Amino acid sequence: xNNNNNNKNDETMTIPTKSGxxxxxxxxxxxxxxxxxxxxxxxxxxxxxxLSFLYAYFVLRPRSKGGPSGPPVVTSSPVCGIPVVGxxxxxxxxxxxxxxxxxxxxxxxxxxxxxHKRLTFLIGPEAQEPFFKAxxxxxxxxxxxxxxxxxxxxxxxxxxxxxNRQVQFQSMANGLRTARLKGYTAKIEKETRQYLETWGDSxxxxxFHALSELTILTSSRCLHGDDVRxxxxxxxxxxxxxLDKGLTPLTVFFPNAPTAVHKKRxxxxxxxxxxxxxxxxxxxxxxDVKHSDxxxxxxxxMDVKYKDGTAITDEQVTGLLIALLFAGQHTSxxxxxxxxxxxxxxxxxxxxxxxxxNDAFDSDPDAAVDYKKVNEEMPLLHNxxxxxxxxxxxxxLLIRQALKEVKVKSKGYTYTIPKxxxxxxxxxxxxxxxxxxxxxxxxxxDRFGPGREEDKSSPYAYMxxxxxxxxxxxxxxxxxxxxxxxxxxxxxxxxxxxSKTMPEIDYEAMVVGPKGDCRVRxxxxx
Numbered sequence: 225x226n227n228n229n230n231n232k233n234d235e236t237m238t239i240p241t242k243s244g245x246x247x248x249x250x251x252x253x254x255x256x257x258x259x260x261x262x263x264x265x266x267x268x269x270x271x272x273x274x275l276s277f278l279y280a281y282f283v284l285r286p287r288s289k290g291g292p293s294g295p296p297v298v299t300s301s302p303v304c305g306i307p308v309v310g311x312x313x314x315x316x317x318x319x320x321x322x323x324x325x326x327x328x329x330x331x332x333x334x335x336x337x338x339x340h341k342r343l344t345f346l347i348g349p350e351a352q353e354p355f356f357k358a359x360x361x362x363x364x365x366x367x368x369x370x371x372x373x374x375x376x377x378x379x380x381x382x383x384x385x386x387x388n389r390q391v392q393f394q395s396m397a398n399g400l401r402t403a404r405l406k407g408y409t410a411k412i413e414k415e416t417r418q419y420l421e422t423w424g425d426s427x428x429x430x431x432f433h434a435l436s437e438l439t440i441l442t443s444s445r446c447l448h449g450d451d452v453r454x455x456x457x458x459x460x461x462x463x464x465x466x467l468d469k470g471l472t473p474l475t476v477f478f479p480n481a482p483t484a485v486h487k488k489r490x491x492x493x494x495x496x497x498x499x500x501x502x503x504x505x506x507x508x509x510x511x512d513v514k515h516s517d518x519x520x521x522x523x524x525x526m527d528v529k530y531k532d533g534t535a536i537t538d539e540q541v542t543g544l545l546i547a548l549l550f551a552g553q554h555t556s557x558x559x560x561x562x563x564x565x566x567x568x569x570x571x572x573x574x575x576x577x578x579x580x581x582n583d584a585f586d587s588d589p590d591a592a593v594d595y596k597k598v599n600e601e602m603p604l605l606h607n608x609x610x611x612x613x614x615x616x617x618x619x620x621l622l623i624r625q626a627l628k629e630v631k632v633k634s635k636g637y638t639y640t641i642p643k644x645x646x647x648x649x650x651x652x653x654x655x656x657x658x659x660x661x662x663x664x665x666x667x668x669x670d671r672f673g674p675g676r677e678e679d680k681s682s683p684y685a686y687m688x689x690x691x692x693x694x695x696x697x698x699x700x701x702x703x704x705x706x707x708x709x710x711x712x713x714x715x716x717x718x719x720x721x722x723s724k725t726m727p728e729i730d731y732e733a734m735v736v737g738p739k740g741d742c743r744v745r746x747x748x749x750x
Contacts (some may be wrong), residue, residue, distance in 0.1 A: 253334040295333045295344055295632075298326050308337050318731055320620055320652045323347065326654060332634045335645070344626075344645045345468040348657055349682035351634040352649050355624065356684055356692025360386070362569065363624035363647055365694065371479040374490060375467055375550070377497070380543030388530050391543060393697065395528050399447075399521035400701050406595040407519045408701070412442045412708040413593045420716055425748040428722065432561045435709070439557040440464065440549075440703055447548055449516030449523065450715045452503055459499060462739075464549060466492035471734055498544065501538040521548065552698055552705070554735040555618050561738055562612040564713070566667045568721045568744065573608065580604050581715050598707045605707055607669035610679070613688035615667060617651040618735045622690060624648075651687040652736075660685050717746040 301310030303317065314322045315338065323345055326334050335344045346352050355363065369382045376383070384392060418727075419438050423429065440461055445453045452460060470489020474481055507515050516523065525544050528536040567573050584601040585591055623646060626669040630641040641647060642650055656664040661671065661678050671678045679686035689696035696702075713719070727740030 232676060238468045241298075245279070255689060289639060293638065294642065295335045295639045296330045297335045298330060299336065299337060302336050311336050312338060320650065320731055323653045328600050333632055333637075333639045338646075342642075342645045343491050343648055344641050345648050345650065346632060346634075347650060347654050348634065349654075349660060350579045351632055352654060352684045352687075352691075353650050354630055354632050355622075355647060356690075356694075358624075358630065359693070361630050362626070362630060364627050365624060367625040367627075368623045368646065371476050372471075372547075374479050374486070375471060375493065376547050377539050377543035380539075381547050387532075391528060392540075395524050396521070396544070396548065398697055399699050402595075402700070405700060405704050407517070408446045409446045409593055409595045409598060409704055409708055411703055413712060415442045415445050416709050416712045417716075418740070420712065423717075423746065423748075426746060428743055428745050430742055431564055431744045432557075432738055435560045435564070436553075436557045439560065440553055442709070443552050443556070446519075446701075446705075447521045447545060450519035451507075451515040452500075452522070456499060456503070460496070460547075463492040463496045463499070464546075464553070467496070467546060468550070468553075473734065488693050489604045493542075493546070497539050497542045500542045500545065504538055504541065519533070542555040548698070551696070552702065554737075555696075555698075555703050556664075557736065558616070558618045558707050558737040559609060559613055559702065560709055561742060562616045563609045563706065564710065564719070564744075565610050565721065565726060565738070565742065566615070567608055568719055569726055570667060573604075573667075576604055577608070577714055581711060584711075585715070593711055595704065598704055598711065602707055602711065603673070604669060605710060606703065607672040607705065609688070609706055609710075610672050610688055611667055611669040614655045614661070614679075614686065615665075615718070616690060616729055616736065616738075618737065619653065619738050620650055620731065622649050622651065622687075649687070653748065655685075655687060716750055719744050719746050721745075 255548040278480060289622040298311055300309045301322075302315040304310035311322070313457070314325075315336070322336075326336065326345065327347045332348040333344070333346055335342050338345075338604065346355050360366070366382050372381070373383045379388065381392065417436060419434075419441060441457070442455075444460060448460070466488045470485045470492070472483075472485060474483065480486065492557055500522075503522070507523075522541070522545060525536065525541045528541075530536070567577055580602060584597050626641055626643055626645045626647050628643055630647065632639045632641060655661065658664050660681060670676065684691050689699035689702070722743040722745060727738040727742055730739035732736050732739075
């Protein structure tokens with residue numbers, strides 16, 4: 225009887241199989257049983273279920289997550305008719321154009337599903353207010369900018385604990401306060417004059433390339449100190465180049481992907497740590513030797529201690545220097561290029577800029593560029609720089625992650641942004657709203673002057689350097705750096721653009737600069 229039972233059990237548990245040994249219904253040829261579903265039918269049902277899941281997850285879920293007071297959800301695009309896919313393709317082609325289209329069609333607050341994420345955009349001064357006023361506990365940077373960890377290193381800025389990050393930011397702020405800016409002005413002028421000596425009396429030059437070189441020269445002098453600038457500049461600039469090239473669109477989503485540029489980035493960071501560790505050791509081992517004048521930011525970072533008493537590591541010092549160089553290099557280089565080109569593209573503004581410089585140095589044409597002159601006697605140059613930043617901000621998107629629900633008021637409506645959304649603003653779109661800035665596509669530095677002051681129509685109308693609690697702490701340094709360089713440039717040379725038109729804005733770049741002909745002809749003034 226045992227044998228009979230075993231045979232019965234075996235018969236009950238047997239699953240019909242094909243010659244390959246796979247159960248019917250899972251192999252693609254169909255089952256021989258009359259009652260079982262055929263393979264094509266099962267495959268169809270499976271595909272239908274999978275597509276239904278995708279539709280629910282990527283289309284219905286983003287629509288319902290915000291609730292009845294959630295922002296309108298954008299799932300269609302003129303670029304591609306497939307729901308959700310179309311907006312992703314459109315965003316990839318030109319984020320700014322897509323944001324502008326959605327603002328025109330849906331208003332100042334809207335949500336765009338992006339794979340498994342929801343991107344909620346706030347456009348315009350009123351809608352942008354919560355973005356700038358909310359604390360890190362509500363709208364956080366850390367979760368968004370974690371892809372910078374391989375560049376800056378562990379325990380630096382976005383990877384640091386809140387307490388340590390506060391100490392790091394405070395040390396940066398100390399290095400960029402007014403007392404130090406007064407000393408930096410002379411250093412920037414010295415570097416600028418030395419660099420311009422290599423131009424000769426006349427010629428033609430790519431201004432974007434030239435100002436990129438000059439920006440890193442002046443930044444190195446102020447941030448790293450004399451010993452690094454004079455002995456290690458070539459190595460530092462080459463390593464910075466590899467770090468910079470290691471930041472690609474892929475990096476944002478897969479910061480450790482095994483790509484060639486990521487490998488060079490990682491090697492460059494290790495070499496940079498090694499290089500600055502030697503500089504730090506040399507300074508500490510030889511305190512009586514004059515390595516620099518003590519005003520460089522490296523000197524400040526070397527002495528940082530956290531609130532628990534632990535000293536900052538050499539790796540973290542290097543990471544902070546890289547972070548500052550990254551922020552300053554892109555902003556100052558791109559802004560000085562745009563500002564120069566916009567001025568040169570407008571003969572009347574060019575004439576007024578030269579007259580302003582002559583007035584500032586009228587009593588002594590050979591006088592040094594000092595902080596007072598740069599800060600108080602060049603309002604048109606200052607406003608020209610602000611206007612260039614308004615028209616061509618280097619960062620087209622600023623991002624946070626909502627750690628809690630956020631209420632947003634705009635044009636009489638109150639929207640609820642759910643926890644988990646990525647919250648974005650676009651300076652490129654927000655600073656070209658005609659209700660805020662008249663003739664928004666026109667270069668008009670006088671819009672910031674007395675009697676107009678369009679940037680003050682709302683606390684969050686102008687975003688050249690961000691705003692609120694996370695506004696760029698280096699903005700005063702950037703103004704001093706760019707205005708000092710341009711003061712020397714426009715007093716030393718007569719300049720004209722080679723091209724008759726302005727270059728396009730390179731929206732394909734991670735940090736947006738000019739794309740096209742940036743050449744200028746120059747002739748030294750008598």
